[in-house]
Amino acid sequence: MPERAVILLGEDSEDDVLLIKRAFEEAKIINPIYVVRDGEEVIEYLCGEGKFANRAEYPLPDLILLDLKMPRMDGFEVLQWVRRQPHLRALRVVVLTSSDQIRDVNRAYELGANSFLIKPAEFEHFAETSQLLQQYWLRADKGPAVTRIGDPKPKVS
Numbered sequence: 001m002p003e004r005a006v007i008l009l010g011e012d013s014e015d016d017v018l019l020i021k022r023a024f025e026e027a028k029i030i031n032p033i034y035v036v037r038d039g040e041e042v043i044e045y046l047c048g049e050g051k052f053a054n055r056a057e058y059p060l061p062d063l064i065l066l067d068l069k070m071p072r073m074d075g076f077e078v079l080q081w082v083r084r085q086p087h088l089r090a091l092r093v094v095v096l097t098s099s100d101q102i103r104d105v106n107r108a109y110e111l112g113a114n115s116f117l118i119k120p121a122e123f124e125h126f127a128e129t130s131q132l133l134q135q136y137w138l139r140a141d142k143g144p145a146v147t148r149i150g151d152p153k154p155k156v157s
Contacts, residue, residue: 007033008061010042010078011096012070016119019126020065020096026123027130034058039073042066043081046088060146061091063137066113068097068104076111083112091146094137 011017017035024033036042042064045052052058064082068075075095083089094115095108105116115137120126 005031005062006059007031008042008045008064009033009035010039010064010066010070010075011035012037012067016067019123020130023123023126023130026127027134029130029134031134032059034061038071039075039078041072042078043073046082046085046091064091064093065096065133066093068095068099068108076107079108079111079113088146092137094133 009017009020011020021033024031034045036045044050045058046060048055048058066075066078070078073081075097079093079095082091082093089112092114093112094117095113096117096119097104098119100118108116117129117133120129
């Protein structure tokens with residue numbers, strides 16, 4: 001069910017987190033969004049470690065929205081790590097960043113990004129981008145089966 005698809009947002013900017021959540025509300029996207037503030041937290045969340053150990057409270061995401069410029073571990077490193085994990089490599093990862101540099105676009109795709117979106121500067125455009133995310137990634141696209149280490153069955157989205 002698309003409205004139940006879980007989104008993991010890897011974003012260190014509080015302003016961008018608020019903007020994304022507001023744009024999702026404007027676009028009437030009711031999917032649960034879990035926010036982590038740096039690359040290491042993305043990995044901890046995906047592994048179900050530390051404060052993310054309760055899998056009922058922190059379910060495996062159906063979609064990751066990943067900023068490239070994060071502290072401790074950047075989005076490129078996270079993407080590379082995800083694609084090396086046999087149980088997670090099929091996880092859908094959309095890069096959502098302010099960078100429009102072609103070298104960042106190319107590198108993200110080389111590391112296995114499913115899509116590369118540039119954060120719009122204006123809120124109205126951000127709401128439109130949110131609607132596109134919902135229409136394609138949460139409704140039209142059929143997600144792969146992925147598991148987190150220790151999960152008994154693959155999650156199909």
